[in-house]
Amino acid sequence: MIIISIAYCMFGVIFVTGQNACSGGIAINSERDASRISGCQRYSGDVTVSQVNVEKLDFGDLYEIYGNFIVSNNFNLKSVLLNGLTKVSGSMILKNNTQLIGIAIPKLTSVTKLSVTNNPNLNYLNADSITSADIVEISQTSIQELRSLMFKKCKSLEISGNMNLKSIKLFNLVEASQYLSIMDNNRQSKLSLPVLVTINGKMTFKNLASISAPSLQKVVESMNLIENTAQEIEFPVLQNTRNNIFIISNKNLESIKFTKLRDIGSGLIIQNNPKLTTIAKDSFPELQSIGDKILAVGAFNSVEFPKLKNVDKAITFQSSGKLDCSELRTQFEFMDDNRWICGINSTKDIVGNNNNDSEKTNSTKVINNANSKTQDFIDLYYKNLSRKPQNVLKQYADDARISWNGNGMQKTNLETQILSKLGGIRFEVMSHDCHAINLHDISNGMVVVVNGYLHSGNLSKQPFSQVLILVNNPSKKNEFYIQDDCFRYV
Numbered sequence: 001m002i003i004i005s006i007a008y009c010m011f012g013v014i015f016v017t018g019q020n021a022c023s024g025g026i027a028i029n030s031e032r033d034a035s036r037i038s039g040c041q042r043y044s045g046d047v048t049v050s051q052v053n054v055e056k057l058d059f060g061d062l063y064e065i066y067g068n069f070i071v072s073n074n075f076n077l078k079s080v081l082l083n084g085l086t087k088v089s090g091s092m093i094l095k096n097n098t099q100l101i102g103i104a105i106p107k108l109t110s111v112t113k114l115s116v117t118n119n120p121n122l123n124y125l126n127a128d129s130i131t132s133a134d135i136v137e138i139s140q141t142s143i144q145e146l147r148s149l150m151f152k153k154c155k156s157l158e159i160s161g162n163m164n165l166k167s168i169k170l171f172n173l174v175e176a177s178q179y180l181s182i183m184d185n186n187r188q189s190k191l192s193l194p195v196l197v198t199i200n201g202k203m204t205f206k207n208l209a210s211i212s213a214p215s216l217q218k219v220v221e222s223m224n225l226i227e228n229t230a231q232e233i234e235f236p237v238l239q240n241t242r243n244n245i246f247i248i249s250n251k252n253l254e255s256i257k258f259t260k261l262r263d264i265g266s267g268l269i270i271q272n273n274p275k276l277t278t279i280a281k282d283s284f285p286e287l288q289s290i291g292d293k294i295l296a297v298g299a300f301n302s303v304e305f306p307k308l309k310n311v312d313k314a315i316t317f318q319s320s321g322k323l324d325c326s327e328l329r330t331q332f333e334f335m336d337d338n339r340w341i342c343g344i345n346s347t348k349d350i351v352g353n354n355n356n357d358s359e360k361t362n363s364t365k366v367i368n369n370a371n372s373k374t375q376d377f378i379d380l381y382y383k384n385l386s387r388k389p390q391n392v393l394k395q396y397a398d399d400a401r402i403s404w405n406g407n408g409m410q411k412t413n414l415e416t417q418i419l420s421k422l423g424g425i426r427f428e429v430m431s432h433d434c435h436a437i438n439l440h441d442i443s444n445g446m447v448v449v450v451n452g453y454l455h456s457g458n459l460s461k462q463p464f465s466q467v468l469i470l471v472n473n474p475s476k477k478n479e480f481y482i483q484d485d486c487f488r489y490v
Contacts (some may be wrong), residue, residue, distance in 0.1 A: 014185060025067070030050065034059050042066060045092075046248055052077055055099075058218040060084060072096050083107065094119055102126075108448070123164070131172075138162065146170075153177065160184050168192065176201065179221070183207060187229060202243075206488050222246065222266070224490045226465070231255065231275075241265060242401040244292070244403075244488060246465060248272055248449070249353055256283050266403060267292040267313075267486055269467055272433060273451050277321055292403060293484065297447055303328055310334065313401050314484060316341040316469065318435050318447050341469075342444070343435075372447050374434040376481055377470065378451040382427045382452075389419035396482045397471065404487045427464075445483070454489075463490045 021036055025045035028034055030053055030421035037043050038060030049057065049071040057077065061084035067479035068090040070078060074097045082105045089112035094103060103116070113135040116125065123140040128148040136154055138146065140161045147169040156178040159168060165185040169192045182191055183206035191205065193213040205211055209226045216235055223242040224235045225233055228250045231249040234257040242265035247256060249272045256276065261284060268290055270276070279296070281304045288312040296303070299321040308331070315335055317323065325342035332340065377395070383393040396402070396411045403409075404418050429452040451459040468485035 027450060028057065031057060038062055046070065048072075049074065049077070051075070055079065057081070058347065065086075065089065068093065071100075074100060076356075078102075080104070086110070088112070089314065093117075094122075097116055097122075105130075105468075113137075141165075157181070162186070165189055171195070174198070179203070183226075202489070204489070219243075222488055222490075224465075224488070225250065226490060227251075228253070232257070234259075236260065239263075244269060244486065246271075246488065246490070248278075251275070255280075258284050260285070262286050263289050263291075265291045266408075268294050268296075268431075269486065270296040270298065271467070275299075275300055277301045280306070281306055284308070285470075291378075292408065293486070295403070295469075295484075295486070297446070297449075303331075305331060308425075311339075314339045314341065314469075316447065316484075318343050320344075370434050370446050373480060374432065374446060374470070378429060378432055378450060380447065382450075384431055385422060386426045389422040390415060392419065394481075395484070400482050400485060402485045405489055406484075424456060428453045428455060428461070445469060446480070451490075464488065465490050 005304065011350050012193065019452040022040040023044040026033065026047055028049040029052055033052045034057045037352060037431060040062050043066045046067040047065060050073050051175065052074050053076050055076055056079045058081040061149045062082065063084055064087040065085070066089045069088050072092045072093065072095045076099055078099050078101045080103050083109060085105055086107050086109055087369055088108070088111040089248050092111050093115045094100065095115065095117050095120045096337045098121065100119045103122065104126045106126050107129055108127060109129050109131065110132040113311065114133050115137040116122065117137055118140045120140060120142060120248060123143055126148065128150065130149060131151050134155045136149065137158045142164045143162055144164045145167040146159065146165065147167065149170055150172050151276055152172050153175045155213040157176055158181040160181060160183045161326050162185045166188050167190055168182060169462040173193060173196050174196060179201040180202040183204055185207065186208055186315055187208045189207070190210045195215050197215050197217050198211050199219045203219050203358065205228060206226045208230060209489045211228065211231050211233060212479060218239060219241040223241055223245045225247045226249060229252050230250065233253060233254050236257065237257045238258055238261050240261065240263040245268050247270045252275060253273045254275045267431050270284060275283055275298050279302060284305055286307055287305060288307050291312050293313040294311055294315045296316070297318040300317065300319040300323045301321040303317065303323065315332055318330065323344060325344060327344060329340065341380055381392055381395055393415060395412070400411050402411065402414055407417065409417055432448060432450045434446050434448045450466045452464060454464055455461050465488050467486045468482050470480040473479040473481050
């Protein structure tokens with residue numbers, strides 16, 4: 001009996017030790033620490049790897065983690081092997097590992113959040129089995145191709161700042177319930193989303209050489225198509241979006257096709273696409289209603305919206321091409337004159353000719369004057385937004401039309417809904433562009449497009465785009481105020 005009791009007690013000690021080794025949270029400081037939990041069927045608690053001096057960590061047959069797995073701020077670590085891991089109930093975060101080359105999680109099927117950020121030498125990510133993930137972030141790596149993410153649904157997906165990434169293929173993704181952002185990767189990057197149907201939030205596609213989303217039917221928030229190099233943008237089955245569509249600064253864009261789009265909940269903004277000279281019959285053949293505005297600035301020769309019958313607010317066309325404003329006006333007979341603006345800056349006006357140097361000189365003066373007035377205006381505007389937000393109210397017309405991040409409002413509501421919440425936030429302007437509505441005289445107003453970043457404390461910067469229509473203040477000569485304001489996060 002004594003021997004049996006001793007054996008039982010010894011077994012009990014071993015069992016308790018095993019349980020403790022597989023729970024409670026652990027900071028990995030060495031290969032030995034990793035091996036301590038490598039045989040755990042389930043580890044309960046957070047596993048953190050920070051500032052280790054080893055080049056490789058192998059977690060062996062570690063099967064499940066009920067907690068978070070965090071690898072951060074390691075300057076020597078080159079490889080992390082998790083060949084047996086199938087589940088992480090919390091977040092898997094790999095951040096600020098300057099020498100990390102590869103991460104292997106070939107059996108991982110489920111993770112709440114996968115965040116791979118600022119690992120500049122990471123060129124290998126084996127994550128072929130992930131079928132369930134809520135939040136996925138992959139940014140600032142050296143990965144050249146992404147095709148192994150197999151989940152069908154997620155809340156949010158962000159792939160950004162991966163300068164070697166040329167191919168993004170998400171074969172299984174059907175739905176993003178919050179937002180989808182693919183931006184600022186390699187300029188030759190090609191995006192393929194063959195079965196994506198729904199984005200229940202915001203969509204941003206930026207700096208892409210080609211975009212393929214043949215099954216996309218619905219985008220709930222804004223669609224941002226910015227600074228892509230694709231020649232054609234096509235969404236053949238998209239039916240509606242509840243917010244804005246921004247098509248801005250796509251330098252090679254020649255054709256847009258939204259074949260089945262019927263409703264735009266807010267505005268349609270087409271700006272600074274130098275090769276887009278035509279909005280053709282097949283660009284928006286089924287579009288019937290726009291809940292806010294049309295703002296189109298570019299080298300347009302012709303514009304057609306064959307079925308459009310309703311635009312709730314203003315329509316503005318500003319063209320440096322051969323657009324016939326009189327003919328175009330007949331397409332929008334349902335619009336009041338006070339909500340219609342069409343201006344032509346013809347090539348002849350801008351370039352001039354040998355027989356009319358004075359016209360060339362006048363046009364140049366107007367352009368320079370517009371740039372100067374705009375610069376002064378936005379310097380004051382964003383200075384006020386960053387320091388004394390309430391002061392910007394003086395820069396708005398009393399009947400200004402305002403939309404901030406999809407929320408329409410009047411000037412009287414701007415302070416309570418937006419300005420009062422901007423304390424501690426700084427606006428950084430990266431670029432702006434302006435066009436006089438009438439090239440011969442800025443008194444008819446100007447269209448201004450501003451791109452920049454919003455900074456809040458130690459949080460990462462948030463890019464924004466803002467389109468302003470400035471008109472003359474009749475009570476103060478040579479002074480402008482905002483008639484139309486459309487602000488969006490991108």
